Amino acid sequence: MSSDLSHMGASRGRQREFRREQLLEVAARLFAQRGLEGTTTKDIAREAGVSAGLLYHYYPSKEDLLVAVVSHFDALSRLRPLLDGHLEGSASEVLMRMLRGISTFMEEHRDVMWLCMRAAGRFPTVAQALRQTREQMTELLASFFQGRIDRGEFMPHDTVRVARGLYNVLAMEHLEKAPGRSDVEPMVEALLYGLVPRT
Amino acid sequence: MSSDLSHMGASRGRQREFRREQLLEVAARLFAQRGLEGTTTKDIAREAGVSAGLLYHYYPSKEDLLVAVVSHFDALSRLRPLLDGHLEGSASEVLMRMLRGISTFMEEHRDVMWLCMRAAGRFPTVAQALRQTREQMTELLASFFQGRIDRGEFMPHDTVRVARGLYNVLAMEHLEKAPGRSDVEPMVEALLYGLVPRT
Amino acid sequence: MSSDLSHMGASRGRQREFRREQLLEVAARLFAQRGLEGTTTKDIAREAGVSAGLLYHYYPSKEDLLVAVVSHFDALSRLRPLLDGHLEGSASEVLMRMLRGISTFMEEHRDVMWLCMRAAGRFPTVAQALRQTREQMTELLASFFQGRIDRGEFMPHDTVRVARGLYNVLAMEHLEKAPGRSDVEPMVEALLYGLVPRT
Amino acid sequence: MSSDLSHMGASRGRQREFRREQLLEVAARLFAQRGLEGTTTKDIAREAGVSAGLLYHYYPSKEDLLVAVVSHFDALSRLRPLLDGHLEGSASEVLMRMLRGISTFMEEHRDVMWLCMRAAGRFPTVAQALRQTREQMTELLASFFQGRIDRGEFMPHDTVRVARGLYNVLAMEHLEKAPGRSDVEPMVEALLYGLVPRT
DNA sequence: GATGAATGAGTGTTCATTCAT
DNA sequence: AATGAATGAACACTCATTCAT
Numbered sequence: 001m002s003s004d005l006s007h008m009g010a011s012r013g014r015q016r017e018f019r020r021e022q023l024l025e026v027a028a029r030l031f032a033q034r035g036l037e038g039t040t041t042k043d044i045a046r047e048a049g050v051s052a053g054l055l056y057h058y059y060p061s062k063e064d065l066l067v068a069v070v071s072h073f074d075a076l077s078r079l080r081p082l083l084d085g086h087l088e089g090s091a092s093e094v095l096m097r098m099l100r101g102i103s104t105f106m107e108e109h110r111d112v113m114w115l116c117m118r119a120a121g122r123f124p125t126v127a128q129a130l131r132q133t134r135e136q137m138t139e140l141l142a143s144f145f146q147g148r149i150d151r152g153e154f155m156p157h158d159t160v161r162v163a164r165g166l167y168n169v170l171a172m173e174h175l176e177k178a179p180g181r182s183d184v185e186p187m188v189e190a191l192l193y194g195l196v197p198r199t
Numbered sequence: 200m201s202s203d204l205s206h207m208g209a210s211r212g213r214q215r216e217f218r219r220e221q222l223l224e225v226a227a228r229l230f231a232q233r234g235l236e237g238t239t240t241k242d243i244a245r246e247a248g249v250s251a252g253l254l255y256h257y258y259p260s261k262e263d264l265l266v267a268v269v270s271h272f273d274a275l276s277r278l279r280p281l282l283d284g285h286l287e288g289s290a291s292e293v294l295m296r297m298l299r300g301i302s303t304f305m306e307e308h309r310d311v312m313w314l315c316m317r318a319a320g321r322f323p324t325v326a327q328a329l330r331q332t333r334e335q336m337t338e339l340l341a342s343f344f345q346g347r348i349d350r351g352e353f354m355p356h357d358t359v360r361v362a363r364g365l366y367n368v369l370a371m372e373h374l375e376k377a378p379g380r381s382d383v384e385p386m387v388e389a390l391l392y393g394l395v396p397r398t
Numbered sequence: 399m400s401s402d403l404s405h406m407g408a409s410r411g412r413q414r415e416f417r418r419e420q421l422l423e424v425a426a427r428l429f430a431q432r433g434l435e436g437t438t439t440k441d442i443a444r445e446a447g448v449s450a451g452l453l454y455h456y457y458p459s460k461e462d463l464l465v466a467v468v469s470h471f472d473a474l475s476r477l478r479p480l481l482d483g484h485l486e487g488s489a490s491e492v493l494m495r496m497l498r499g500i501s502t503f504m505e506e507h508r509d510v511m512w513l514c515m516r517a518a519g520r521f522p523t524v525a526q527a528l529r530q531t532r533e534q535m536t537e538l539l540a541s542f543f544q545g546r547i548d549r550g551e552f553m554p555h556d557t558v559r560v561a562r563g564l565y566n567v568l569a570m571e572h573l574e575k576a577p578g579r580s581d582v583e584p585m586v587e588a589l590l591y592g593l594v595p596r597t
Numbered sequence: 598m599s600s601d602l603s604h605m606g607a608s609r610g611r612q613r614e615f616r617r618e619q620l621l622e623v624a625a626r627l628f629a630q631r632g633l634e635g636t637t638t639k640d641i642a643r644e645a646g647v648s649a650g651l652l653y654h655y656y657p658s659k660e661d662l663l664v665a666v667v668s669h670f671d672a673l674s675r676l677r678p679l680l681d682g683h684l685e686g687s688a689s690e691v692l693m694r695m696l697r698g699i700s701t702f703m704e705e706h707r708d709v710m711w712l713c714m715r716a717a718g719r720f721p722t723v724a725q726a727l728r729q730t731r732e733q734m735t736e737l738l739a740s741f742f743q744g745r746i747d748r749g750e751f752m753p754h755d756t757v758r759v760a761r762g763l764y765n766v767l768a769m770e771h772l773e774k775a776p777g778r779s780d781v782e783p784m785v786e787a788l789l790y791g792l793v794p795r796t
Numbered sequence: 797g798a799t800g801a802a803t804g805a806g807t808g809t810t811c812a813t814t815c816a817t
Numbered sequence: 818a819a820t821g822a823a824t825g826a827a828c829a830c831t832c833a834t835t836c837a838t
Contacts, residue, residue, distance in 0.1 A: 015818085035320055037236050041812060051820045053814080062812065092395070118317050121234055131375070145394075154394045158385030162394075165368045165386035172367035176330075186357030187364035194393025195344075195353045195361075196291070211800075211838085218801080240829060250803045252831075257801095261829065413797085433718055435634050439833060449799045451835080460833065490793070516715050519632055529773070543792075552792045556783030560792075563766045563784035570765035574728075584755035585762035592791025593742075593751045593759075594689070609817080609821075616822080638808060648824045650810075655822095659808065 020058050023048050028069045032111035036066060036119055067125045073112055076133045079105060083140045091153040092192050098144070099170065099184060102137070106174035113175055134171075138164040166191075219257050222247050227268045231310035235265060235318055266324050272311055275332045278304060282339045290352040291391050297343070298369065298383060301336070305373035312374055333370075337363040365390075418456050421446050426467045430509035434464060434517055465523045471510055474531045477503060481538045489551040490590050496542070497568065497582060500535070504572035511573055532569075536562040564589075617655050620645050625666045629708035633663060633716055664722050670709055673730045676702060680737045688750040689789050695741070696767065696781060699734070703771035710772055731768075735761040763788075 026048040030039040041062050045052045059065040082101035087094055106113060120127035141163035148154040169184060225247040229238040240261050244251045258264040281300035286293055305312060319326035340362035347353040368383060424446040428437040439460050443450045457463040480499035485492055504511060518525035539561035546552040567582055623645040627636040638659050642649045656662040679698035684691055703710060717724035738760035745751040766781060 012818085019818090038321075040810085052812095053821065054819055056813070057818070114320055118320055121313055121317055122237070152396070155392070155396050157389050157394065161382060161385040162389050165372075165383060168368050168371035169364045172371045173364075183360060184364065186360040190356050190361050190393075191390050192393055192395050193354070194389075194391055194395075194397075195356065196391050196393075197351070197354050198393075198397050214801080239827080249801095251829095252804065253802055255830065410797085417797090436719075438831085450833095451800065452798055454834070455797070512718055516718060519711055519715055520635070550794070553790070553794050555787050555792065559780060559783040560787050563770075563781065566766050566769035567762045570769045571762075581758060582762060584758040588754050588759050588791075589788050590791055590793050591752070592787075592789055592793075592795075593754065594789050594791075595749070595752050596791075596795050612822080637806080639806095647822095649808095650825065651823055653809065 016058075019050075019054075023050075023055060023058055023065070024068055024072055027065050028073065028112070031066065031069055032115050036115070036122075041065075063123065066119060067123065070116055070119065070126050070129050073109075075105075075109070075112075076136055079133070079137055080140065083137070083144065087144075087147075091148040091151075092188075094144070095192075096185070096188060098141070099166065099188060102167070102170050103174065103184065106170060110174055110177070113171070117175065134164070134167060137167050141166060162191075215257075218249075218253075222249075222254060222257055222264070223267055223271055226264050227272065227311070230265065230268055231314050235314070235321075262322065265318060265322065269315060269318065269325050269328050272308075274304075274308070274311075275335055278332070278336055279339065282336070282343065286343075286346075290347040290350075291387075294343070294391075295384070295387060297340070298365065298387060301366070301369055302373065302383065305369060309373055312370065316374065333363070333366060336366050340365060361390075414456075417448075417452075421448075421453060421456055421463070422466055422470055425463050426471065426510070429464065429467055430513050434513070434520075461521065464517060465521065468514055468517065468524050468527050471507075473503075473507070473510075474534055477531065477535055478538065481535070481542065485542075485545075489546040489549075490586075492542070493590075494583070494586060496539070497564065497586060500565070500568050501572065501582065504568060508572055508575070511569065515573065532562070532565055535565050539564060560589075613655075616647075616651075620647075620652060620655055620662070621665055621669055624662050625670065625709070628663065628666060629712050633712070633719075638662075660720065663716060663720065667713060667716065667723050667726050670706075672702075672706070672709075673733055676730065676734055677737065680734070680741065684741075684744075688745040689785075691741070692789075693782070693785060695738070696763065696785060699764070699767050700771065700781065703767060707771055707774070710768065714772065731761070731764060734764050738763060759788075 023044065027039070027044050030043055030047060033039075034043075041055055042052050044065075045055050055065070059068060079102060082105065083098050089097070116126055116130050120130050138160060142159040145154060145157070145159035145163060149156050149159070166184075166188075169187060173184065222243065226238070226243050229242055229246060232238075233242075240254050241251050243264075244254050254264070258267060278301060281304065282297050288296070315325055315329050319329050337359060341358040344353060344356070344358035344362060348355050348358070365383075365387075368386060372383065421442065425437070425442050428441055428445060431437075432441075439453055440450050442463075443453050453463070457466060477500060480503065481496050487495070514524055514528050518528050536558060540557040543552060543555070543557035543561060547554050547557070564582075564586075567585060571582065620641065624636070624641050627641055627644060630636075631640075638652050639649050641662075642652050652662070656665060676699060679702065680695050686694070713723055713727050717727050735757060739756040742751060742754070742756035742760060746753050746756070763781075763785075766784060770781065
């Protein structure tokens with residue numbers, strides 16, 4: 001909870017970097033737990049074991065800190081790997097695996113998702129980050145679909161819109177707290193084989 | 200922006216009712232536009248052309264006003280009719296019609312949806328209202344699915360989860376501002392006929 | 399709690415008088431229970447079953463109402479009888495009887511005493527009422543002392559100061575809540591026979 | 598009325614201590630003069646020459662400030678010395694000296710006494726402080742009485758009740774403003790030698 | 797007489813931010 | 818780099834009082 005960097009052998013630069021990140025992490029945790037307006041700058045400082053003023057040596061404002069938190073969280077680069085490389089297997093197997101990966105990630109970071117949703121309305125930067133993540137994930141999923149279409153495993157379709165739809169289902173389901181309740185498997189199965197009976 | 204009720208012929212009771220609703224509408228608009236914390240009680244009073252104190256003659260607190268706004272909006276009873284009665288036609292036609300109805304409604308009330316989402320994190324009542332709307336809409340959609348399954352038009356499936364998924368897609372798509380961008384038709388088509396080719 | 403005077407046969411004058419007194423009594427009770435600032439004019443109106451505005455038809459302000467409450471309580475004329483007439487018996491017997499009378503009265507009206515004490519600091523009228531009661535009671539007690547001095551039952555002394563002292567002891571003791579704790583008998587006995595041993 | 602500590606040579610710690618006390622003293626004065634509800638937190642800040650917010654850097658609430666004022670005043674430790682050590686002389690001389698000491702103190706702090714009385718009704722802490730002071734002073738006086746009884750200078754009596762009575766007389770007399778009017782000497786003399794003639 | 801809608805100055809308190817040290 | 822004292826503009830909410838009906 002407290003920290004004394006004064007006798008650290010670390011260079012000034014590293015110390016600065018360390019403090020920045022420490023404050024970021026504390027802020028991320030508190031913002032996620034209590035929301036943006038539920039967290040005061042003094043809360044963050046206290047929890048980080050520093051004075052109220054020091055925050056402003058590292059971040060010009062609370063809002064900037066929020067943006068930094070969201071940026072640093074960088075869902076994109078943490079989600080992307082979930083879609084890479086795991087391409088062996090049938091289309092449906094791979095799809096299911098990918099969605100489950102995204103699902104797990106979202107379940108673990110529900111509070112950050114809420115933070116972003118709530119903040120998006122006030123801070124265009126955050127809304128932009130959210131949008132970017134969604135669109136990039138959509139693209140990745142869509143390119144997976146396209147590949148499978150090319151291979152003849154999937155019918156041709158509007159890959160982008162279907163991909164975005166799937167991503168949105170996941171996102172919305174996980175904003176809800178109900179643990180384990182989120183189960184997109186039935187939805188995906190329906191999507192794969194269609195609701196309309198095959199003659 | 201301002202109003203003078205003093206020389207209205209209306210009776211006391213009607214005047215009270217009118218004021219209540221007027222304040223509610225002003226609050227709804229401002230909350231939706233600027234968010235809950237972006238709207239002060241004085242803003243609402245000023246916009247309604249009344250004094251700061253009068254608000255509290257009608258609503259015991261800002262929070263109560265918010266809850267009243269959300270309750271009064273009553274998405275449920277406005278959404279439900281969109282699913283009733285329009286049952287003639289093929290399953291896919293009817294489904295599409297229903298979803299387009301929900302879509303239009305959501306598009307028109309995007310700001311209220313955002314308000315609810317943002318408020319849900321702080322006020323359990325609002326979260327509950329949101330949940331209830333979703334679950335009831337889900338049930339209605341699911342019972343439509345079940346009916347079509349019974350008629351042999353749809354394959355048996357987990358109707359509730361698929362219905363909730365569809366509702367969530369719509370909701371998430373419409374939280375985004377991009378006008379006209381939301382188009383769930385491709386998704387629905389894929390859902391109906393499946394991505395996996397029919398031999 | 400509520401009242402409807404509209405069909406009362408009473409004349410206007412009597413009705414007015416009745417309302418005045420009713421409001422006074424409600425106010426007295428609430429002021430005594432919750433203190434002056436702990437009682438709102440609306441509290442009084444509600445408890446009396448009338449509207450908020452009606453109060454001001456009868457009393458020009460909350461402060462005036464307070465003064466009316468204190469005046470109407472009229473401790474003086476309720477205390478005075480306790481000292482009259484009961485003059486038969488030995489000086490010490492009579493004194494003790496009188497003090498016990500005052501004591502009982504004070505115990506029953508502790509809350510009003512507190513109200514007066516608290517209000518005295520803000521409203522000179524109330525302070526004046528308090529002072530007047532004390533001084534008149536003092537005079538009455540003092541004249542009793544003087545009478546007994548004249549009869550040779552008491553030694554000559556500064557009757558007024560001794561009387562006021564006794565009154566003050568009683569008052570201060572009864573401002574405390576501790577029930578039954580107040581017992582001035584030992585003090586009075588000491589006063590009668592003196593602490594210094596009689597040879 | 599105003600103060601600038603910024604160029605004081607004093608260390609942070611001393612500055613903090615100074616401000617705390619300064620605010621306490623200003624608050625004590627204003628509370629005593631105008632009463633608790635007659636003094637706003639902004640009044641105190643203005644009078645101390647600081648901003649409205651600074652008060653809350655030092656005291657968590659107005660109520661806490663009040664309690665601090667009462668505690669800091671600490672009548673007990675200022676009254677106690679008046680009863681110590683001055684034990685040479687006849688019982689009546691010593692008693693008179695002690696009471697005069699208490700009297701002087703009370704006369705000088707009449708406004709604080711009023712503050713305490715008024716606040717006691719709302720804040721148990723204050724009532725408790727008042728009670729404690731009274732009871733401890735009572736004990737001290739009572740033990741003086743007991744000592745003199747043991748020496749045969751006083752008759753046996755209920756020392757605690759007589760002591761409390763005397764303390765209460767003093768307190769009540771001094772709540773009144775009339776300067777110099779309070780004179781308990783006649784009361785004490787009566788108490789010492791008794792009203793009933795010595796054969 | 798009676799109502800209660802309406803007022804608006806004021807209340808204690810919060811908090812992001814600044815800056816001298 | 819680090820502190821924490823200091824700021825001051827808000828904020829939600831209260832309440833004695835007025836007045837048209």
